[in-house]
Amino acid sequence: LFIKKASHSMDPILGGVLLQFVAAWIGTILWITQKFLIQGGGATPGMNITKSGILWSVAAGVAVGAAEILSFVVSGKGVPATQ
Numbered sequence: 001l002f003i004k005k006a007s008h009s010m011d012p013i014l015g016g017v018l019l020q021f022v023a024a025w026i027g028t029i030l031w032i033t034q035k036f037l038i039q040g041g042g043a044t045p046g047m048n049i050t051k052s053g054i055l056w057s058v059a060a061g062v063a064v065g066a067a068e069i070l071s072f073v074v075s076g077k078g079v080p081a082t083q
Contacts (some may be wrong), residue, residue: 007071015072
Protein backbone atom coordinates (compact mmCIF):
# COMPACT_ATOMS: atom_id res chain seq x y z
CA LEU A 1 0.00 0.00 0.00
CA PHE A 2 2.72 2.49 0.96
CA ILE A 3 4.89 1.65 -2.06
CA LYS A 4 1.86 2.01 -4.35
CA LYS A 5 1.08 5.44 -2.92
CA ALA A 6 4.69 6.65 -3.11
CA SER A 7 5.46 5.23 -6.55
CA HIS A 8 3.44 7.89 -8.37
CA SER A 9 5.31 10.80 -6.81
CA MET A 10 8.99 9.82 -6.67
CA ASP A 11 11.78 8.10 -8.56
CA PRO A 12 11.74 4.31 -8.00
CA ILE A 13 15.42 4.12 -7.03
CA LEU A 14 15.07 6.99 -4.56
CA GLY A 15 11.99 5.30 -3.11
CA GLY A 16 13.91 2.05 -2.62
CA VAL A 17 16.86 3.86 -1.05
CA LEU A 18 14.62 5.82 1.31
CA LEU A 19 12.76 2.66 2.32
CA GLN A 20 16.05 0.85 3.05
CA PHE A 21 17.42 3.84 4.98
CA VAL A 22 14.37 3.99 7.24
CA ALA A 23 14.48 0.21 7.81
CA ALA A 24 18.20 0.39 8.67
CA TRP A 25 17.60 3.31 11.04
CA ILE A 26 14.84 1.45 12.89
CA GLY A 27 16.96 -1.72 13.06
CA THR A 28 19.91 0.27 14.43
CA ILE A 29 17.76 1.85 17.14
CA LEU A 30 16.41 -1.57 18.15
CA TRP A 31 19.92 -3.05 18.26
CA ILE A 32 21.25 -0.14 20.36
CA THR A 33 18.29 -0.49 22.70
CA GLN A 34 18.93 -4.20 23.10
CA LYS A 35 22.69 -3.85 23.42
CA PHE A 36 22.99 -0.91 25.80
CA LEU A 37 19.71 -0.34 27.58
CA ILE A 38 18.46 -3.87 28.10
CA GLN A 39 21.76 -5.74 28.47
CA GLY A 40 23.91 -2.98 29.94
CA GLY A 41 26.36 -2.73 27.04
CA GLY A 42 28.18 -5.99 27.70
CA ALA A 43 28.72 -8.82 25.28
CA THR A 44 25.44 -10.17 24.01
CA PRO A 45 25.02 -13.77 25.18
CA GLY A 46 24.57 -16.17 22.30
CA MET A 47 25.27 -13.52 19.66
CA ASN A 48 27.67 -15.07 17.24
CA ILE A 49 28.84 -13.24 14.14
CA THR A 50 30.52 -15.10 11.32
CA LYS A 51 31.79 -14.11 7.89
CA SER A 52 29.22 -16.44 6.35
CA GLY A 53 26.40 -14.81 8.31
CA ILE A 54 27.50 -11.36 7.19
CA LEU A 55 27.74 -12.42 3.53
CA TRP A 56 24.28 -14.01 3.59
CA SER A 57 22.83 -10.89 5.23
CA VAL A 58 24.38 -8.70 2.52
CA ALA A 59 22.99 -11.01 -0.18
CA ALA A 60 19.53 -10.82 1.41
CA GLY A 61 19.79 -7.02 1.51
CA VAL A 62 20.65 -6.89 -2.19
CA ALA A 63 17.69 -9.14 -3.04
CA VAL A 64 15.25 -7.17 -0.91
CA GLY A 65 16.53 -3.85 -2.27
CA ALA A 66 16.12 -5.05 -5.87
CA ALA A 67 12.60 -6.30 -5.12
CA GLU A 68 11.64 -2.96 -3.56
CA ILE A 69 12.90 -0.99 -6.53
CA LEU A 70 11.05 -3.35 -8.87
CA SER A 71 7.89 -2.81 -6.78
CA PHE A 72 8.25 0.96 -7.15
CA VAL A 73 8.76 0.65 -10.93
CA VAL A 74 5.79 -1.68 -11.43
CA SER A 75 3.50 0.31 -9.12
CA GLY A 76 4.51 3.55 -10.87
CA LYS A 77 3.30 2.09 -14.17
CA GLY A 78 -0.17 1.60 -12.69
CA VAL A 79 -0.12 -2.19 -12.51
CA PRO A 80 -2.66 -3.35 -9.92
CA ALA A 81 -1.23 -5.07 -6.85
CA THR A 82 -3.85 -7.86 -7.06
CA GLN A 83 -5.66 -9.52 -9.91
